[in-house]
Each structure stands twice: as structure tokens, then as C-alpha cells.
Amino acid sequence: MTSALSAAPLDADAFRALLRRQAATVTVVTAPGSPPVGFTATSFTSVSLRPPLVSFCLDRGSSSWPTLERAAHVGVHLLGEDQHEVARTFATSGIDRFAAHTGWRYGPHGVPLLDSPAAWLLCRVTGRVAAGDHAIVLAEPLHGQYAQGAAPLIYHMGRYASVAQPAPEQRAA
Template identity: 80%
Template sequence: MGLLDRVPPLGADAFRALMRRLAATVTVVTVPGSPPVGFTATSFTSVSLRPPLVSFCLDRGSSSWPTVERAAYVGVHLLADGQHEVARTFATSGIDRFAVHGAWRLGPYGVPLLDSPAAWLLCRVTRRVPAGDHAIVLAEPLQGQHDRGGAPLVYHMGGYSAVGPPSQRSAA
């Protein structure tokens, strides 16, 4: 028996405490429906350049999962510094998030598009992969737009902050 065989698995609370140290871009994922669905996610990442693919993760026990499980298209909105309330609104359960937020419009395929994010992508869902109590949703970006400046909103240690542009490095 090796040393690793005697180490107990990391518990959910310890894992959550460790992962709070990971700074993550704050995104809102929106999904067509009646009513539309939207939620705040910090698990968004690019996956592939050829073909272009992105992913986000969602708890399969969440109220948003049944709609995401059937969705053919989604919108992904990378939030900008100053959009803390947008992040909080779409992270709050038990409310009509789109009515509270108010600043959105219907885009192609009926996907709700939020006004004024740092960037947005309209994506076609290509695959859903079960992963523990979550699902990894893979999607192909079809359209997108970004603003020319500003800092992204990030989530770290249970709170929101911004990250500015990289500092200029002096030539050696």
C-alpha cells in the first residue's frame, strides 16, 4: 500500500475553501426560454481554437439546469468592473432575474443578450458532459463582441474586484 492510498479524500468544505483562492472572471450565462434563464458563473473558459470552443459548468441540481440541459444556444457575458449588481442579480435565486436587471434584449435564436458587458458570445451548445454533481457544457461561439477598454469583473475570496491591464515591463 502506497502513501497516497492512506490519504483520505478532500471534503467538500475544504475543497470550497481552497478554491476560493482562485480568482475567476465573472460571467452571466443566458438561455432562451419562457421565461428566459440566466445565472452567474465563474467556471467559464476557452477550450479550443480549432474549432473555437468554450465551456462553463453548472450544478445539475440548480433551477437553471433543466433549461440548459435542453438548450441549443446560450449567451455568455463577461462582466466589466462596476457590474457587481448584475453578477449579484443573476446569482440570486427565487427572483425574476431578467425583470430585476431590465437591461437586455432578445438576440439571434431568442438568446437574451445583456446590455453593456465587457464582452459577449452567442454560442451553439455542442455537448454536455456529466462531472460529479455538475455538468460541463461545451459550446461553439457563433458571434461575439467586446468593448475596447475597461477592466473585467473578477470573483476572489467571496467578493468582487477588478483587474487592470498588465503593467508595462521594462526592456532589459
């Protein structure tokens, strides 16, 4: 069987269109600074259990990158299904995101912590890896908390959405 598929990588528009079909949890990552920074990300994932590690990606051309490039600690907030406006605020460029969103406080290490997410993690940054025009940031969770029964906010096909019925929580055996 011969293939007519090209060995060249997908162009950016085709790649974006393809990945829009993948549902992703919506997170807001925050870091201390003067002023503090925060941005909406759908690239958050768990990496390892031993030791606990998570990752997220950030465009190195973004206004948040200079602070994230130096940050020793970050907050990762998994947004709940009712937090569309929080996601939009932290996805909007050219505004003071913390002035526009007043539901937050300073936590340990000066990390801004948002009020009432479905879950949050306070993390120590352990590494940064250049990956194309982005950086993959690796972080070790130091503290965390979750709201029992909270349904996550997801991003799919260019829109915020929620799961129809969250799965019941189960403990691993």
C-alpha cells in the same frame, strides 16, 4: 519520504475554501426559455481554438439546469468591473432575474443578451458532460463582441473585485 497525506478526496468545505483563493472572471450565462434563464458563473473557460470552443459548468440541481439541459444556444457575458449588481442579480435564487435586471434584449435564436458587458459570445451548445453534481457545457461561439479597454469583474475570496490596472491589449503575431 513517507507521506501522511490521505488518498481520500477533500471534503466539499475544504475544497471550496481552497478554490476561493483562485481569482476567476465573472460571467453570466443566458438561455432562451419561457421564461428565459440566466445565472452567474465563475467556471467559464476557453477550450479550443480549432474549432473555437468554450465551456462553463452548472450545478444539475440548479433552477437553470432544466432549460440549459435542452438549450441549443446560449449567451456568455464576461462582466465588466462596474457590473457587481448584474453578477449579484443573476446569482440570486428565487427571483425573476430578467425582471430584476432590465438591461437586456433578445438576440439571435431568442438568446437573451445583456447590455454593456466587457464582452459577449453567442454560442451553439455542442455537448454536455456529467461531472459529479455539475454538468460541463461545451459551446461553439458563433458571434461575439468586446468593449475596447474594458476591465473585467473578477471573483476572489468570496468577493467581487477588479484588476488594479488592466493589461494593454496586444494582438497575437
